[in-house]
Amino acid sequence: MSEYLPLVVLFILSTLVAAIAVALGHLFGPRRPTERKLQPYESGMTPFGPGTRRMPVRFYLVAVLFILFDIEVVFFIPWAVVYRKLGLFGFVEMLLFAGILEIAFVYAWKKGALEWE
Amino acid sequence: MWADRLAVLPVIVIGAWAVLLTVADLYIPEHRRRITAILAALGLIVGLVVNLFIQRHNPQTAYFGLAIADGFSSFLNVLFLLSGLLGIAVAHGYLQRQNIARSEYYSLLLFSISGMMLMGMAADLIIVFIALELLSIPLYVMAGFHRDRLDSEEAALKYFLLGAFAGGFVVYGIALIYGATGSTRIAAILSAVQSGSASPILLTVGAALILVGLGFKVAAVPFHMWTPDVYQGAPSSVTAFMAVGAKAAGFAALLRVFLLAFPTLSDKLVPLLWALAALTMIVGNIVAIVQSNIKRLLAYSSIAHAGYILMATVTLGQSRLMADAAAAALFYLLAYLLTNFGAWAVVIALEREEGKGLSIQDYAGLGKKYPALAAAMSVFMLSLIGVPPTVGFLGKFYLFRAVLEGGFVGLAVIGVLTSLVSAYYYLRVVVVMYMQEGEPVVNRDALLHWTAALSAIAVLALSLFATPLFQWATQATLYAAQ
Numbered sequence: 264m265s266e267y268l269p270l271v272v273l274f275i276l277s278t279l280v281a282a283i284a285v286a287l288g289h290l291f292g293p294r295r296p297t298e299r300k301l302q303p304y305e306s307g308m309t310p311f312g313p314g315t316r317r318m319p320v321r322f323y324l325v326a327v328l329f330i331l332f333d334i335e336v337v338f339f340i341p342w343a344v345v346y347r348k349l350g351l352f353g354f355v356e357m358l359l360f361a362g363i364l365e366i367a368f369v370y371a372w373k374k375g376a377l378e379w380e
Numbered sequence: 381m382w383a384d385r386l387a388v389l390p391v392i393v394i395g396a397w398a399v400l401l402t403v404a405d406l407y408i409p410e411h412r413r414r415i416t417a418i419l420a421a422l423g424l425i426v427g428l429v430v431n432l433f434i435q436r437h438n439p440q441t442a443y444f445g446l447a448i449a450d451g452f453s454s455f456l457n458v459l460f461l462l463s464g465l466l467g468i469a470v471a472h473g474y475l476q477r478q479n480i481a482r483s484e485y486y487s488l489l490l491f492s493i494s495g496m497m498l499m500g501m502a503a504d505l506i507i508v509f510i511a512l513e514l515l516s517i518p519l520y521v522m523a524g525f526h527r528d529r530l531d532s533e534e535a536a537l538k539y540f541l542l543g544a545f546a547g548g549f550v551v552y553g554i555a556l557i558y559g560a561t562g563s564t565r566i567a568a569i570l571s572a573v574q575s576g577s578a579s580p581i582l583l584t585v586g587a588a589l590i591l592v593g594l595g596f597k598v599a600a601v602p603f604h605m606w607t608p609d610v611y612q613g614a615p616s617s618v619t620a621f622m623a624v625g626a627k628a629a630g631f632a633a634l635l636r637v638f639l640l641a642f643p644t645l646s647d648k649l650v651p652l653l654w655a656l657a658a659l660t661m662i663v664g665n666i667v668a669i670v671q672s673n674i675k676r677l678l679a680y681s682s683i684a685h686a687g688y689i690l691m692a693t694v695t696l697g698q699s700r701l702m703a704d705a706a707a708a709a710l711f712y713l714l715a716y717l718l719t720n721f722g723a724w725a726v727v728i729a730l731e732r733e734e735g736k737g738l739s740i741q742d743y744a745g746l747g748k749k750y751p752a753l754a755a756a757m758s759v760f761m762l763s764l765i766g767v768p769p770t771v772g773f774l775g776k777f778y779l780f781r782a783v784l785e786g787g788f789v790g791l792a793v794i795g796v797l798t799s800l801v802s803a804y805y806y807l808r809v810v811v812v813m814y815m816q817e818g819e820p821v822v823n824r825d826a827l828l829h830w831t832a833a834l835s836a837i838a839v840l841a842l843s844l845f846a847t848p849l850f851q852w853a854t855q856a857t858l859y860a861a862q
């Protein structure tokens with residue numbers, strides 16, 4: 264177990280450094296609050312309404328579809344990098360993967376998930 | 381390369397069938413929904429045939445030792461495919477009556493079964509985890525299938541959150557074991573454990589964390605808190621399926637990983653497993669007594685049965701007995717599959733819309749008005765208690781025998797005593813059916829009544845032909861134990 268000692272030291276040190284940095288800022292930092300500074304997004308848009316409003320469920324659908332195609336790219340990029348080394352095997356496997364994803368796409372399309380109204 | 385694919389062909393067949401069914405269903409008109417159910421059942425039958433043909437006597441590893449096809453996995457494949465077929469049989473009419481007939485149900489069922497089958501074949505802890513997620517995620521969706529009803533939503537969310545939580549435990553355990561042994565392959569873990577090069581503390585903590593994670597899946601006390609709410613809230617057909625399928629898959633992983641990888645840790649793990657089994661039997665059976673809702677009653681009964689199956693794992697480390705105990709667990713799972721689906725078929729036959737017809741009082745008068753259905757329910761209740769001549773009795777007999785041979789008399793005594801306690805609440809259902817007056821309402825659903833009848837016949841008949849079945853289970857585990 265002794266080889267894990269550096270990890271423990273790192274853990275303690277990083278916690279300490281973070282705690283000291285936050286504590287120093289609290290102790291010595293000047294505090295001159297104005298109304299504008301206290302807003303959640305100081306330089307962004309003015310917030311309106313409570314943060315836990317109801318959201319149209321459609322946004323979640325779009326988010327799920329986004330994941331579908333986002334993950335596709337995550338797998339495509341490393342595959343493209345070593346494409347030549349993988350040869351025909353890699354090509355067929357990727358076709359299979361893309362084919363299954365396309366089926367999910369067709370399913371979403373036919374079920375009307377891509378229509379906003 | 382092709383040998384690998386052949387070895388895991390049953391999983392590929394079911395997985396591919398599920399994907400194709402999802403697409404095919406888009407082109408099946410709404411009023412022909414029956415076709416989707418038939419296609420799904422056909423896929424399961426194809427899976428059974430494939431499994432029969434490639435069943436082999438020597439274990440064969442595939443994909444660099446990630447998966448293994450042997451008697452153990454073949455036996456479990458049959459179990460999972462059967463539970464899928466019965467799951468479709470009890471679901472078809474029920475979904476229509478409850479106005480939740482969406483054909484994704486069948487695709488999800490098939491996806492879940494492919495995960496369970498992968499679990500039986502897993503020879504690597506990473507595959508165990510992937511299979512766990514593959515079987516659970518469709519179940520989360522299915523638990524919330526009654527999306528208009530709050531209790532179904534609650535069931536889905538609870539199951540999802542606790543399932544994710546349990547998944548975290550499993551992954552943490554796998555990480556610690558990888559840290560201790562340098563591998564996630566079960567064979568490599570075993571050799572590292574035996575050579576003594578692995579840190580025993582890390583190994584024990586890792587094994588215990590995996591036990592916690594799988595304990596959630598099989599609903600062992602104290603990780604059972606989600607079970608009654610989820611089993612009650614989920615649509616009954618889903619509950620019937622997950623009470624058997626998910627539990628069997630959890631035990632598949634538990635038996636494979638613990639009995640194969642950690643036999644030398646027995647002095648640390650056996651007390652844990654002993655306590656877990658005893659607690660699960662005691663709490664499950666005693667809390668079941670006060671239940672008045674039949675779904676909740678069967679939920680606690682399912683917890684109690686997880687306790688009985690857990691008894692098989694205390695033989696860990698006694699190499700001569702482990703195969704026998706694992707075979708007893710497999711046999712028990714098969715007995716539980718038939719009995720449980722039969723009992724749920726009767727429950728679904730009496731369930732009406734808005735969750736009515738689920739109280740035990742709704743069964744009053746069933747014996748007079750529907751004698752066949754009441755007789756079938758009595759058979760299932762007797763089998764759940766473990767009274768001869770039912771298959772449930774033999775399941776308990778083989779399990780208790782293995783436990784006694786292992787020298788765990790205390791545990792066997794707890795098992796017998798809690799079985800006696802369980803007789804009280806199972807027999808109460810029988811008493812209400814036959815000795816109280818009432819006007820029970822039963823749905824007209826031929827498939828459901830056939831399922832109940834055939835299960836009842838199987839529960840009785842298999843008790844007569846139990847020896848060949850048990851031999852089959854023994855063979856299945858002998859090859860796995862080598």
